[in-house]
Amino acid sequence: MEKKKRIALPLQIFIGLALGIVAGLCLMGAPEIAVDYIKPFGTIFLNLIKFIVVPIVFFSIISGVISMKDIRKVGSIGVKTVIFYLCTTAFAIVIGLVLANVFKGVFPELAVSGLEYEAKEAPSIMDTIVAIFPSNIIEPFASATMLQVIVASLFFGFGIILAGEKGEAFGKFMESASEVSMKIMSFIIALSPIGVFALITPVVAENGPMILGSLAMVLLVAYIGYILHAVLVYSSTVKLMGGLSPIKFFQGMLPAMMMAFSSSSSVGALPLNIECSEKLGAKKDIAAFTLPLGATINMDGTAIYQGVCAIFIASCFGISLTLPQQLTIILTATLASIGTAGVPGAGMVMLAMVLQSVGLPVEGIALVAGVDRIFDMGRTTVNITGDAACAIIVSKMEEKKEARRAGRTG
Numbered sequence: 001m002e003k004k005k006r007i008a009l010p011l012q013i014f015i016g017l018a019l020g021i022v023a024g025l026c027l028m029g030a031p032e033i034a035v036d037y038i039k040p041f042g043t044i045f046l047n048l049i050k051f052i053v054v055p056i057v058f059f060s061i062i063s064g065v066i067s068m069k070d071i072r073k074v075g076s077i078g079v080k081t082v083i084f085y086l087c088t089t090a091f092a093i094v095i096g097l098v099l100a101n102v103f104k105g106v107f108p109e110l111a112v113s114g115l116e117y118e119a120k121e122a123p124s125i126m127d128t129i130v131a132i133f134p135s136n137i138i139e140p141f142a143s144a145t146m147l148q149v150i151v152a153s154l155f156f157g158f159g160i161i162l163a164g165e166k167g168e169a170f171g172k173f174m175e176s177a178s179e180v181s182m183k184i185m186s187f188i189i190a191l192s193p194i195g196v197f198a199l200i201t202p203v204v205a206e207n208g209p210m211i212l213g214s215l216a217m218v219l220l221v222a223y224i225g226y227i228l229h230a231v232l233v234y235s236s237t238v239k240l241m242g243g244l245s246p247i248k249f250f251q252g253m254l255p256a257m258m259m260a261f262s263s264s265s266s267v268g269a270l271p272l273n274i275e276c277s278e279k280l281g282a283k284k285d286i287a288a289f290t291l292p293l294g295a296t297i298n299m300d301g302t303a304i305y306q307g308v309c310a311i312f313i314a315s316c317f318g319i320s321l322t323l324p325q326q327l328t329i330i331l332t333a334t335l336a337s338i339g340t341a342g343v344p345g346a347g348m349v350m351l352a353m354v355l356q357s358v359g360l361p362v363e364g365i366a367l368v369a370g371v372d373r374i375f376d377m378g379r380t381t382v383n384i385t386g387d388a389a390c391a392i393i394v395s396k397m398e399e400k401k402e403a404r405r406a407g408r409t410g
């Protein structure tokens with residue numbers, strides 16, 4: 001039977017978004033209908049995303065680690081990778097905050113009286129570090145504590161390598177589980193037009209068209225941040241540290257970037273990202289480790305988004321953030337972006353942590369939730385581009401290290 005030609009997913013999503021806005025405007029007289037009958041479908045969509053996050057992260061990191069075969073190599077590459085990821089993410093959040101402060105004047109103060117909140121105290125740095133390490137095997141999975149899941153997957157990956165031949169069967173099972181989880185994720189991504197529709201409708205119905213105008217501004221600020229970061233940080237690092245022309249880099253990355261833009265999932269774009277990075281000079285085993293890790297912990301676009309949204313939400317509630325509060329945001333957004341899984345909407349869930357850290361109303365997320373998908377398309381594109389830049393740069397460093405070693409022994 002001939003396959004029917006389907007509308008491309010990004011277009012479907014825009015149709016979902018546009019229909020959701022129209023439905024929201026129509027339901028402005030009776031927003032309870034949107035809240036009671038449409039919003040639950042948005043919740044189902046978000047629940048499905050949360051459901052698949054943990055298996056994706058767990059299995060893909062294990063697959064990356066076992067493909068390196070040597071723990072010391074994983075360690076040396078791991079350190080370089082994590083340093084690159086942390087530095088670029090901190091830079092990203094600074095760009096986000098600076099831009100949002102510059103444009104703060106155009107963010108409106110909204111009538112958000114219906115949203116009540118109780119500011120909670122943020123956990124201390126030491127508590128955050130302690131919380132990275134799981135104390136039992138089930139809990140991190142049950143509570144979807146991402147950093148604990150990453151730590152668990154590293155241990156399992158190391159265990160499989162160290163067990164040698166006896167670990168091979170388990171390793172194969174993990175690789176197969178990773179493939180299966182990615183397939184499940186692609187079903188869920190296919191539901192995003194409905195998810196977007198169901199999320200935007202209640203927001204518009206409750207807030208009216210004014211929310212759309214102000215959201216257009218905050219979206220614009222985030223996109224300026226995404227582009228600035230890609231141009232400034234990735235161009236200069238791939239040129240200086242990877243010896244690659246920025247134009248070649250972005251050209252070579254285009255397929256993966258388009259995939260990221262349309263799927264809003266770093267993990268979804270992972271296979272293409274591996275392919276593009278390898279073509280641009282990343283080594284196979286390094287890409288197999290840094291890219292799945294990056295798809296899980298390196299989220300520069302998400303960090304920009306979190307900075308911009310934190311300032312936007314504060315403005316909507318008429319709150320002005322002090323400098324120490326903004327410094328706290330840099331720290332928590334870096335941590336939050338590490339804990340964000342590479343699936344659609346995950347960054348929005350982690351925004352809660354950033355808002356809480358400076359006592360901002362978590363309910364403010366409702367203001368941006370309806371258009372999260374549009375933020376997400378851009379931030380995911382930046383996220384995966386950063387992962388690829390890292391894979392290429394670390395490969396170059398390893399290449400130089402090996403050449404030096406060969407020079408010494410030769």
Ligand code: ASP
Pocket residue numbers: 264265266267299302340341342343344345346347348376379380383384
């Ligand atoms: N969707 C993003 C990604 O996959 C994560 C996020 O929601 O910020 O990279």
